[in-house]
Amino acid sequence: MSTVLPTPATVKTGEPVLQIRNLVVDYGYGDDPTHVLREVSLTLNKGEVLGLAGESGCGMSTLAYAASRLLPPPGIITGGEVLFTRRDGSVVDILKLSDKELRAARWNDIAIVFQGAMNSLNPVYRVSKQLTDVIATHRPALSRRELDDRAAELLELVGISPDRLRSFPHQLSGGMRQRVMIAMALALEPQVLIMDEPTTALDVVMQRQIVEQITDLRERLGFAVIFITHDVSLLIEVADRIAIMYAGEIVESATASEVYRMPRHPYSDGLLGSFPPLHGPRRELGGIPGSPPDLAKPIDGCPYADRCPFAFDRCRVENPALKQTVFADLEPERLVACHLHDLPLAKVPVQLTRRPA
Amino acid sequence: MRFLARRFIFYVITAWAAITINFFIPRAMEGNPVDALLARYQGQVSPDAIRALTVLFGLDKNQSLWDQYVQYWQLLFSGNLGLSFTFFPTPVATVVQQSLPWTLGLVGLSTVISFFVGTLIGTAIGWKRGTWADGLLPVATFFSAVPYFWLGLLAIMLFSLTLKLLPAAQGYDPGLIPNLDFIFIGSVIQHGILPALTIVLSSIAGWMLGMRNMMVTVTSEDYVSVAQAKGLSERRIMFGYAARNAILPQISGFALSLGFIVSGTLVMEMVFSYPGIGFVLYQAVSAKDYPLMQGVFLVITLSVLVANIIADLVYTLLDPRTRQEG
Numbered sequence: 067m068s069t070v071l072p073t074p075a076t077v078k079t080g081e082p083v084l085q086i087r088n089l090v091v092d093y094g095y096g097d098d099p100t101h102v103l104r105e106v107s108l109t110l111n112k113g114e115v116l117g118l119a120g121e122s123g124c125g126m127s128t129l130a131y132a133a134s135r136l137l138p139p140p141g142i143i144t145g146g147e148v149l150f151t152r153r154d155g156s157v158v159d160i161l162k163l164s165d166k167e168l169r170a171a172r173w174n175d176i177a178i179v180f181q182g183a184m185n186s187l188n189p190v191y192r193v194s195k196q197l198t199d200v201i202a203t204h205r206p207a208l209s210r211r212e213l214d215d216r217a218a219e220l221l222e223l224v225g226i227s228p229d230r231l232r233s234f235p236h237q238l239s240g241g242m243r244q245r246v247m248i249a250m251a252l253a254l255e256p257q258v259l260i261m262d263e264p265t266t267a268l269d270v271v272m273q274r275q276i277v278e279q280i281t282d283l284r285e286r287l288g289f290a291v292i293f294i295t296h297d298v299s300l301l302i303e304v305a306d307r308i309a310i311m312y313a314g315e316i317v318e319s320a321t322a323s324e325v326y327r328m329p330r331h332p333y334s335d336g337l338l339g340s341f342p343p344l345h346g347p348r349r350e351l352g353g354i355p356g357s358p359p360d361l362a363k364p365i366d367g368c369p370y371a372d373r374c375p376f377a378f379d380r381c382r383v384e385n386p387a388l389k390q391t392v393f394a395d396l397e398p399e400r401l402v403a404c405h406l407h408d409l410p411l412a413k414v415p416v417q418l419t420r421r422p423a
Numbered sequence: 424m425r426f427l428a429r430r431f432i433f434y435v436i437t438a439w440a441a442i443t444i445n446f447f448i449p450r451a452m453e454g455n456p457v458d459a460l461l462a463r464y465q466g467q468v469s470p471d472a473i474r475a476l477t478v479l480f481g482l483d484k485n486q487s488l489w490d491q492y493v494q495y496w497q498l499l500f501s502g503n504l505g506l507s508f509t510f511f512p513t514p515v516a517t518v519v520q521q522s523l524p525w526t527l528g529l530v531g532l533s534t535v536i537s538f539f540v541g542t543l544i545g546t547a548i549g550w551k552r553g554t555w556a557d558g559l560l561p562v563a564t565f566f567s568a569v570p571y572f573w574l575g576l577l578a579i580m581l582f583s584l585t586l587k588l589l590p591a592a593q594g595y596d597p598g599l600i601p602n603l604d605f606i607f608i609g610s611v612i613q614h615g616i617l618p619a620l621t622i623v624l625s626s627i628a629g630w631m632l633g634m635r636n637m638m639v640t641v642t643s644e645d646y647v648s649v650a651q652a653k654g655l656s657e658r659r660i661m662f663g664y665a666a667r668n669a670i671l672p673q674i675s676g677f678a679l680s681l682g683f684i685v686s687g688t689l690v691m692e693m694v695f696s697y698p699g700i701g702f703v704l705y706q707a708v709s710a711k712d713y714p715l716m717q718g719v720f721l722v723i724t725l726s727v728l729v730a731n732i733i734a735d736l737v738y739t740l741l742d743p744r745t746r747q748e749g
Contacts, residue, residue, distance in 0.1 A: 136652055138643065172654030180652075185645040188664055190743060199663075200653040234743040247649075 082151060083257050083290050084110040089146035091132045100362040102128050104314045110258065115284060115291040117305030117322065119298045121358055125314040126294045130260045134176050135160060135168060150175055174204055176258040177251035184267055186247050187235035193246055194231035201253050220249040224279060241272040260292045277304055299341045302326045310334045313358050313369035316388060320400035328420035330391055330402040332374045335417055376415050380405050396422040426746065434732055441724040445717060446495050472506050505714035509706050515718035518703060523722065525594050526699030529615050530688045533622040538677050541630025546666045549638025563628035575621050575694035582617055589617045592696040618695045633676060637669035671742055678734025682727030
């Protein structure tokens with residue numbers, strides 16, 4: 067199998083819908099803020115599923131919230147731009163929208179399924195009210211009847227019986243709540259859906275169902291997804307492309323199968339080594355010793371240098387840029403931030419230089 | 424509805440227990456207040472009144488405790504709480520009836536105003552954290568930390584004695600006859616402003632602080648972030664999502680404070696010589712007027728109970744999670 071998930075024919079790919087450029091985010095005001103995102107650039111194409119993976123605290127969620135301007139204080143965006151391509155082809159910088167424009171754009175352009183599935187619903191309102199209030203806000207022309215019909219339609223879309231509309235959130239199971247959140251996210255047919263660990267709080271069976279549902283809906287409705295998770299093995303199944311984040315930077319991005327079969331960055335390799343492989347011979351689980359660096363302190367050189375088994379002198383003084391490797395002709399989409407790939411091929415550790423088939 | 428029926432039964436039992444305790448307390452007291460009273464009025468008490476008193480205090484040695492208890496209930500249901508010593512021979516029920524509206528009107532209204540204004544301010548400063556509005560908190564806390572009688576005296580000194588704007592004492596102008604005309608009502612309002620103002624001033628900090636803190640907690644909940652991400656209007660998120668959830672603990676506090684309206688205003692009514700039930704209780708205590716005390720206690724108990732019922736109903740209305748369906 068070349069890609070784990072074939073791109074649906076109905077969706078045009080290759081056209082960017084969301085371009086994040088040199089995004090910088092600090093936590094904390096004053097003289098010594100914590101640099102949580104350090105010049106992150108990322109492109110999401112129409113209709114694709116982009117996976118964001120990494121350890122906790124590496125800035126995946128921050129990236130998603132910053133791009134939609136939902137960062138809670140004390141998070142501040144100090145630089146960069148987030149370009150969104152509307153359906154009519156016009157491009158807007160989300161970071162430059164006025165409050166009113168931003169409010170109008172939210173959920174219409176980008177919808178989010180949050181990390182805490184259990185707490186994402188307002189406990190005192192019925193499901194129907196929470197589904198219709200967002201539609202009513204953005205489509206004020208719709209009648210009460212049309213709103214209710216749409217809400218019922220949305221629930222059916224995620225496989226929940228419409229008589230659940232009268233339920234309060236506490237009367238639903240965790241899986242159902244997350245489905246309601248997905249239904250809500252699709253209410254205005256957004257172009258981009260950000261899913262921040264949508265399955266973390268669910269059991270494996272429910273995880274499976276939710277992931278299949280997302281994949282299925284994506285094929286029918288053609289939205290693009292940014293899928294954030296710690297579970298790299300899950301990503302390999304759902305994502306078209308994967309970006310690996312470490313210490314507020316993207317260290318490698320490539321198609322899902324490329325990342326899975328032949329990681330080029332030592333961190334990607336370590337991350338994959340922390341999961342049991344689905345195919346092939348049994349091997350010992352590696353894990354990565356140590357923990358990500360303290361972002362409150364300045365980092366000289368490569369942030370991964372302290373944990374990297376292959377680090378050499380240059381890694382401790384110069385932070386590597388994200389660029390193509392010597393395999394660029396065979397895998398044009400791959401970008402890696404690692405000094406190892408500047409070395410002669412013979413000197414690069416063998417597990418990072420597997421040849422594309 | 425089964426839920427409400429269950430609550431109702433619970434309250435009936437609580438009321439029964441409270442009234443029963445009210446029956447036993449005077450019987451546990453030493454001495455014989457009726458004899459003391461009779462000695463004071465030397466034969467001017469009608470035999471009926473003596474009988475009612477004796478029964479109420481459980482001094483009727485010829486009766487079993489059970490018969491006394493039954494009779495006590497009968498007297499209660501006929502509205503007969505005995506006669507007051509202080510206002511002899513006015514029945515206790517009449518004294519309570521005359522003083523209760525003053526307290527309920529003034530303190531009840533001030534408590535409601537304090538709750539609504541304080542909660543609203545708390546909502547606003549909790550929502551917009553870190554602005555100048557946070558400065559309101561220490562000011563409000565200062566007024567609630569100051570002893571109430573001192574605040575009351577200060578207000579009297581400033582507004583009544585120095586500026587001569589408002590009357591210092593009483594519920595209405597003593598020269599007027601209580602009557603539902605504009606002059607009398609105007610006088611009542613004029614006399615109420617100062618006590619009401621001081622009550623609001625001294626109690627508002629609690630509501631502000633409680634609501635602000637709950638708002639800060641609720642604002643970081645995921646459903647508020649979701650509401651933001653949905654692009655709902657700022658007002659809708661603030662009231663419909665944040666405040667709507669933050670207010671729930673406030674409601675319990677409000678119900679408790681409603682219950683304490685009757686009992687907790689003693690100081691206010693003393694400072695302003697206000698003709699409310701707290702003042703009556705004070706007089707009853709200083710005159711060892713047991714029937715009146717017992718009557719006031721009964722009113723206090725029942726008012727706490729009623730406030731609890733209201734809180735229960737409102738809470739059930741506001742928080743679907745507390746409804747036990749089926």
